[in-house]
Amino acid sequence: MKNLTFYLGFIFILIFFGCKKENNTPINQLSQNSFFDSSVQYLKSQLTSEDFAKLNLANKRVLRYKGKNIGVQIFEKNESLKKYLLLKNDDTSYSANWIDMSGLKGSENSFQNGTVTLESINNETQIDLEVKNNEIIEVVKTDKNLLQRQVTYYNPSDKNYDYYSREEEEAVELPDIIINWSGPGGDFMSLYWLFNQDSESEGMYIQGGTGGGGGGGTSAGGNDGVNSQDNVTAAPTFNSPTHPISDVKNELRCFTNTASSSYSISVNVNQASPGTRDVFDPFSSFPAGHTFLTLEQYNTDGSSITRNLGFYPKFTSKPGDPLTIATFGDDSNTPYDISIKISVSSSDFITVINNLESQPLIYDLNNFNCTNSAMDALNSININLPSTKSNSALFSGNNPGDLGEDIRNLNLNNFSANNGNRKITRTVSNSNNQTAPKSSGGC
Numbered sequence: 001m002k003n004l005t006f007y008l009g010f011i012f013i014l015i016f017f018g019c020k021k022e023n024n025t026p027i028n029q030l031s032q033n034s035f036f037d038s039s040v041q042y043l044k045s046q047l048t049s050e051d052f053a054k055l056n057l058a059n060k061r062v063l064r065y066k067g068k069n070i071g072v073q074i075f076e077k078n079e080s081l082k083k084y085l086l087l088k089n090d091d092t093s094y095s096a097n098w099i100d101m102s103g104l105k106g107s108e109n110s111f112q113n114g115t116v117t118l119e120s121i122n123n124e125t126q127i128d129l130e131v132k133n134n135e136i137i138e139v140v141k142t143d144k145n146l147l148q149r150q151v152t153y154y155n156p157s158d159k160n161y162d163y164y165s166r167e168e169e170e171a172v173e174l175p176d177i178i179i180n181w182s183g184p185g186g187d188f189m190s191l192y193w194l195f196n197q198d199s200e201s202e203g204m205y206i207q208g209g210t211g212g213g214g215g216g217g218t219s220a221g222g223n224d225g226v227n228s229q230d231n232v233t234a235a236p237t238f239n240s241p242t243h244p245i246s247d248v249k250n251e252l253r254c255f256t257n258t259a260s261s262s263y264s265i266s267v268n269v270n271q272a273s274p275g276t277r278d279v280f281d282p283f284s285s286f287p288a289g290h291t292f293l294t295l296e297q298y299n300t301d302g303s304s305i306t307r308n309l310g311f312y313p314k315f316t317s318k319p320g321d322p323l324t325i326a327t328f329g330d331d332s333n334t335p336y337d338i339s340i341k342i343s344v345s346s347s348d349f350i351t352v353i354n355n356l357e358s359q360p361l362i363y364d365l366n367n368f369n370c371t372n373s374a375m376d377a378l379n380s381i382n383i384n385l386p387s388t389k390s391n392s393a394l395f396s397g398n399n400p401g402d403l404g405e406d407i408r409n410l411n412l413n414n415f416s417a418n419n420g421n422r423k424i425t426r427t428v429s430n431s432n433n434q435t436a437p438k439s440s441g442g443c
Helices: 002-023 027-046 346-358 370-379 400-408 412-418
Strands: 055-065 068-076 083-089 094-100 113-120 125-132 135-143 148-153 188-190 204-207 223-225 232-234 262-270 290-298 304-313 323-330 338-344 362-364 424-428
Touching: 027 055, 027 068, 027 083, 027 094, 055 232, 262 346, 262 370, 262 400, 290 346, 290 370, 290 400, 304 362, 304 370, 338 346, 338 400, 346 370, 370 400, 412 424
Parallel strands: 055 223
Antiparallel strands: 055 068, 068 083, 083 094, 094 113, 113 125, 125 135, 135 148, 188 204, 204 232, 262 290, 262 338, 290 304, 304 323, 323 362, 338 424
């Protein structure tokens, strides 16, 4: 009887702890398992049995961005980490490509050259990307049903190269350039191309790891795909202004050094994700945010002059291609969520204008972008804005996200005392719903 009681008690303990262990399974792990299972069910419905059999379901990763599952990467059986299927799953629609990166030459510590092949999940379309020095120089798209072949050539090194006419530009996606980036934190591969040019994924990258030479970026021994951390990153891409200013001196010529006038300079910050230090939000109207200045002169006769000035790349600047020609833009209609307005003397105002007119027109993503331009202009009159830099692996400079949060958290009295005891006001919002006064006033 004692033995029976002992065995029954032992069995009860096993059952109890077994159930307890199951109930303690992390919620995010259950969520990712469910997400992966739904992705597999979709693949079963779309792939032939032969193609489905190629997949090694034990060697996969659930791709996550900002805590949300966005896709899965499943490697092929008996192949290197350079061959896999990449599926985007947004709960309402799916898109997928077979990826073959085995044509890339190079190592983890060098730029890649060669080809990347993307084949649609239905095998109807194939895209071959020709890569040279880590840049896509040729795209060959083949429609297998129509037997059509389209070749597009690119010249990324020529910043004045006109890729398309305006009509074509709206219909054709420009290539991303980062296939493998060997910097702090490992290599990165663009999800933009690998997700079949889904515009919502532009500027998003699979974070690498132990996968060498631009491969899958997962451990060679397989991966259970359960990861509570993000394994996709988004990199800031700054684009050209909607209203470029061809001659900044001409734009600012009407301002005068008049002792009886009053002057103010506003630093306006459009945060990519208001209220956060995020440097990039692919779903924002300004994905990398923007910092710009509003310059105002108020005269005793009641007239005023207003100009809104932002520093932009003339073309595009992004990690891997951070340098380009710069230009200024008229930011009259640019929204923002954080602004700090500083009253200055007439002489200080003119000093800032002289600084803006003499800034070199070279846009450097990490060292002299729109935020640096505004900071440099104010620094010329000994106003030192906070200078927090991003610690992202793909970006290491000043940026609107950090500057916006720094300004949001400023003690204005202390900031004024440390910067000439100037009159300072601040406007704060939780969304980019503020707009600078329109540029006005002539001479």
